Amino acid sequence: MAPSAPSINSTMSSRMATPRPSSYRNKFEKRGMTYNIMLVGQSGLGRRTFLNTLCEREVIPPSEAPNPDSANVADPMKFDTYEVPLEEEGTRVSLTVIDTPGFGDGLDNTSCFKQLQDYIEAQFDEVLVEESRVKRNRKYRDHRIHVLIYFIAPTGHSLRELDIELIRRLGEYVNIIPVIGRADSLTVDELATFKQNVMRDIEYYKLPVYNFCWDESDSEALKENRDIMDFIPFSVVTCDEVLDNEYGSVRVRRYPWGTIEIDDESQCDFALLRYIMLNSHIADLINYTEDVLYENYRTKKLEVGGFGEPEAEDGDEETSHTTDSKKPE
Amino acid sequence: MSASDASSSSKSQAASGGIGIANLPNQLHKIVTKKGTNFSLMVVGESGTGKTTFINTLLTTELIEPLDDASRRKKQLDKTVDINIHKAELEEKMFNVKLNVVDTPGFGDYVDNHDCWLPVVDFIENQYEQYLRQEQQPVRKGIVDMRVHACLYFIRPNGHTLKPLDVRAMKAIGARVNLIPVIAKADTLSPAALRQFKKRVMDVIDAQSIRIYQSPIESEDEHSTQRNKDITSAMPFAIIGSDREVKTADGRHVKGRLYPWGVAEVENDQHCDFKKLRSLLIRTHMLDLISTTEEVHYDKYRTTQMKTRKFGEPKPRKVDNKKFREEEETLRTRFTEKVKLEENRFRQWEQKLIAERDRLNKDLEQEHNLVKQLESEIEAIANSGSPNTKFFRK
Numbered sequence A: 001m002a003p004s005a006p007s008i009n010s011t012m013s014s015r016m017a018t019p020r021p022s023s024y025r026n027k028f029e030k031r032g033m034t035y036n037i038m039l040v041g042q043s044g045l046g047r048r049t050f051l052n053t054l055c056e057r058e059v060i061p062p063s064e065a066p067n068p069d070s071a072n073v074a075d076p077m078k079f080d081t082y083e084v085p086l087e088e089e090g091t092r093v094s095l096t097v098i099d100t101p102g103f104g105d106g107l108d109n110t111s112c113f114k115q116l117q118d119y120i121e122a123q124f125d126e127v128l129v130e131e132s133r134v135k136r137n138r139k140y141r142d143h144r145i146h147v148l149i150y151f152i153a154p155t156g157h158s159l160r161e162l163d164i165e166l167i168r169r170l171g172e173y174v175n176i177i178p179v180i181g182r183a184d185s186l187t188v189d190e191l192a193t194f195k196q197n198v199m200r201d202i203e204y205y206k207l208p209v210y211n212f213c214w215d216e217s218d219s220e221a222l223k224e225n226r227d228i229m230d231f232i233p234f235s236v237v238t239c240d241e242v243l244d245n246e247y248g249s250v251r252v253r254r255y256p257w258g259t260i261e262i263d264d265e266s267q268c269d270f271a272l273l274r275y276i277m278l279n280s281h282i283a284d285l286i287n288y289t290e291d292v293l294y295e296n297y298r299t300k301k302l303e304v305g306g307f308g309e310p311e312a313e314d315g316d317e318e319t320s321h322t323t324d325s326k327k328p329e
Numbered sequence B: 001m002s003a004s005d006a007s008s009s010s011k012s013q014a015a016s017g018g019i020g021i022a023n024l025p026n027q028l029h030k031i032v033t034k035k036g037t038n039f040s041l042m043v044v045g046e047s048g049t050g051k052t053t054f055i056n057t058l059l060t061t062e063l064i065e066p067l068d069d070a071s072r073r074k075k076q077l078d079k080t081v082d083i084n085i086h087k088a089e090l091e092e093k094m095f096n097v098k099l100n101v102v103d104t105p106g107f108g109d110y111v112d113n114h115d116c117w118l119p120v121v122d123f124i125e126n127q128y129e130q131y132l133r134q135e136q137q138p139v140r141k142g143i144v145d146m147r148v149h150a151c152l153y154f155i156r157p158n159g160h161t162l163k164p165l166d167v168r169a170m171k172a173i174g175a176r177v178n179l180i181p182v183i184a185k186a187d188t189l190s191p192a193a194l195r196q197f198k199k200r201v202m203d204v205i206d207a208q209s210i211r212i213y214q215s216p217i218e219s220e221d222e223h224s225t226q227r228n229k230d231i232t233s234a235m236p237f238a239i240i241g242s243d244r245e246v247k248t249a250d251g252r253h254v255k256g257r258l259y260p261w262g263v264a265e266v267e268n269d270q271h272c273d274f275k276k277l278r279s280l281l282i283r284t285h286m287l288d289l290i291s292t293t294e295e296v297h298y299d300k301y302r303t304t305q306m307k308t309r310k311f312g313e314p315k316p317r318k319v320d321n322k323k324f325r326e327e328e329e330t331l332r333t334r335f336t337e338k339v340k341l342e343e344n345r346f347r348q349w350e351q352k353l354i355a356e357r358d359r360l361n362k363d364l365e366q367e368h369n370l371v372k373q374l375e376s377e378i379e380a381i382a383n384s385g386s387p388n389t390k391f392f393r394k
Helices: A022-029 A047-055 A110-132 A161-170 A188-204 A219-229 A270-280 A282-305 A316-326 B002-016 B021-035 B051-058 B069-076 B118-135 B164-174 B191-207 B222-233 B274-283 B286-308 B322-384 B389-393
Strands: A033-040 A080-088 A091-099 A147-152 A176-180 A241-245 A248-255 A258-261 B037-044 B084-092 B095-103 B150-155 B179-183 B245-247 B253-259 B262-265
Touching: A033 A047, A033 A110, A033 A282, A047 A080, A047 A091, A047 A147, A047 A270, A080 A270, A110 A161, A110 A282, A147 A161, A161 A176, A176 A188, A176 A270, A188 B069, A258 B262, A270 A282, B037 B051, B037 B118, B037 B286, B051 B095, B051 B150, B051 B274, B118 B164, B118 B286, B150 B164, B164 B179, B179 B191, B179 B274, B222 B274, B274 B286
Parallel strands: A033 A091, A033 A147, A147 A176, B037 B095, B037 B150, B150 B179
Antiparallel strands: A080 A091, A241 A248, A248 A258, B084 B095, B245 B253, B253 B262
16 A cells, blocks of 8 residues: 655645655656646636646647627536646656536536546546456556546636536545635635535535545644645636746736736745646555546445456456346346 | 798797706606515536635625535436525615516536436526516516526636537527626636637637527717727626625735636736626626516517417416426326225225135134024934933923
C-alpha cells in the first residue's frame, strides 16, 4: 500500500510534511503515473480555462464563436479527451483529462447523470474484463476516473438541484471535489457565506463528496487533511494573461477595478487545489479509486452474477465466453 | 387683401399673447402630480443572478428581503416557479409612484426547466385579462392595474452565448411585454470579454427574432438624443448590484463590491451600466414603458381576445401546464383510492351484517326445530294412552 501524503518540496504550504519514499517514485519514473481527471460543470463556469491554467499551457483551444441561429437548441453532452504529459516536481504524470461540454446546458438535463454514470462504469468494466483475462495485456492503459472536479455556479446562496443530484448519483463511483467556478464574482464575505452554505447543504443531504480523511492510519496527514476539508468547496479563478514584473511572471486576471493574482492563496484557492490534485494527494485519489470505489463496484457486479473467476484455470475460451455473455448490461 | 390681412393679424395675435393653449402641459403636470402613477416591474432569472440585490440597489431600500435558510431549503428541490409580488410606494418631491415588483424564484433553477417560463407568461397575460374584464364592467372607477410595464431578464454571463433556456423564455416573454435583457454579475467578465458577450447576445436576439424593448431615440434636444443613443447602444445592460457602501482605495465612499483586488463601483460607467439602466427605468423612459405597454402589448392582447370572445365573456381556462396536470392526476388517483377504500369498508360491513343475520336466523330455526320436536314428543306421550296421561289431561 502506498503511503498517504507524499513529498513536501513546496514553497506554498508547509502543511504537507510527510516525505514520499523513493521506491514509489521510481516505479513511475519511466512510464509516468496514469492519472485521469474528469471536469464536469455547466458551460461558462471556467472548465476549459481551468484546465489550461492547471497545465500552464493551452490544452483546450478557445471555442469557436457559437452560431446564433442554433442558440435555441442545446448541444447534447459529449466527452472530449485530452492527453497532457506533465512533470510535477520530478515525477512524470501521464495525465488524461475528460471534459464534458453540454452538461446541464439543456432545458431538461435529467439524462446527463445517466450518461456520466454509464461512462464511469464503462471504465470500471474495462478493467474488470482486463483483470479477468488469463493473459493480461502488459501495456494496458487504465482509464478509470481518479477524480471528478465539479464546478458549482457562484450563485452566492447554496447548492442547486443539479449540483445535489450529480453528487448524490456519482459519489459512489468517483471521487468528487466540488469547486466554485468564476469565484471572482463573489466578494470576501459572500464567498465565506457561500462556502458555509454549501458545506451545510452537503451535510444536510449527506452528499458523498471526496473525504480527504478516509485514511485514518497516518495521524499527521489526517490533521493536514482536516485543514484541507475546511476549504471545500475550493474557489477557482482562471488566468487571462501573464504579466512580467520584477519577481518574474505572474498569472493574472485584469479588471478595471483591480488585478487578481491567480496563484496568490489569499485571493483564491486555485494554487492549493492544483497542489492537491497534482502533487500531495495524487496517490490518495488514485488509491481510493482503486482500493475502495473500484472494489465496491466489482463486488456488486460479481454478486449480481457477473464475470467468471479471475484465477480460473480454464482456457481463454471459457472465461471470455462468460464475460461476453454478461457484458451487455 | 383683407383676408390675408386678417390671417396675418390673427397670427400676430397668437405670436404675442396667445389664448393659452401653451399652458396645457402645465395643467397636465399638475394632474399627473396629484394622481401619481402606477409602475410594475418584473424580474426574471435564475437564482443567484442578483435580482434581489439589483432591486434593492435601484430603490436604495431593502424592498425584497433575502430568504432565510429554512425557506431556501424548501425551495431547493421544489421544482416549481413562484410568483411573488412586492409592493412599495415611492415619494420624491411630492410625486408618488405605486411600485410593484414581481419576483420569480425557482425560474431556471432545476434539473428539468422545461416550460419554466409558463408561470411567468401566464401571470403577464392574467394581468391583461384582469384589466380587460375591469374595463368592461359598468362601473370603471378604481381599476386595479397590475399590468407589467417592464420585464428585466437576468442573463448569467457564461462568456459564450445565450442558453437555450434564455432564448426560449425571452422569446415567449418579449412577445407580451417590454423585455429588457440584462447581463447579471457583470463584474465577472473582463471588459473585452464583456464586449464580446454583449455582441453575441445581440446576435442571438436578432437571429432568433426575440423582441426586446427599443427606447425612442429622437428627442427635442441634442443632449437627450445623445443620451438615448448611448442607452440603446449599451443594451444588453451589464450590471452589478450592491446595497452596501464601501471605501475605495482612494478614500471615496461608494456603493460597490469590495474584493481583495479592488472595488467594483455600481455607479461608475466604466465598471457597469447600472446608471444607464436606472435612467431607462425611472428617470427618462418610465412613461414610455408605461405607454408602450398600454398602447402596444395590451392592445395586441385585447385585439386577439376580442376577436374570439364576446363582450363580457370570461376567458376559457387552459389547463395545460404539465406540472399541474401531474398534480391533478395524483389528486384524482388519491380520491379514487379513498372512495374505493370506503366502498370496501361498507361492503365488509354489509357482509358482516348479513352473516350475523344468517346466524341469527339459523339459531332461530334451531330453536324452532327444538320446539317442534318437544311438541311432537308431547303429542306422542299424550296419544300413547299410558296411565300417566290422565295426569296431563287434568
